[in-house]
Amino acid sequence: MCRHQPQCPPADARDREAALLVAFHPEQGWWLLCNGVVIFDDTGELLPDGRSVPARRALCERAT
Template identity: 75%
Template sequence: MCPDTCPHTPPCPPADAHDHDAARLVAFHPEQGWGLLCNGVVVFEDTGELLPDGRSRPAHRARCAPAA
């Protein structure tokens, strides 16, 4: 997968890049709550991630600002 064989122009960011979640979605399974990005990262519905090297990242949902 990316970056060695990424067919997209411009190429998708690699899995170790800060913006790795900007890679294109190549497989999507909403019924199971996950998708596979071109760079090998598995993204989950709760915003958690599984990196190609086996490391995981916890969910990182955006927080809303408190009401004034």
């Protein structure tokens, strides 16, 4: 999938988030990386094979 030199880390690598940004929609809360990983603004991830990676941080609750 990646045509960059050096190539971006594959989706199953520990450093997969180091891949280059291909598309982003911050208004919708997601970013697509060159290796096919979708990262969400809560730090959760969707891998190209359909597996999900849970968020590493909880969203802050708003005090009312």
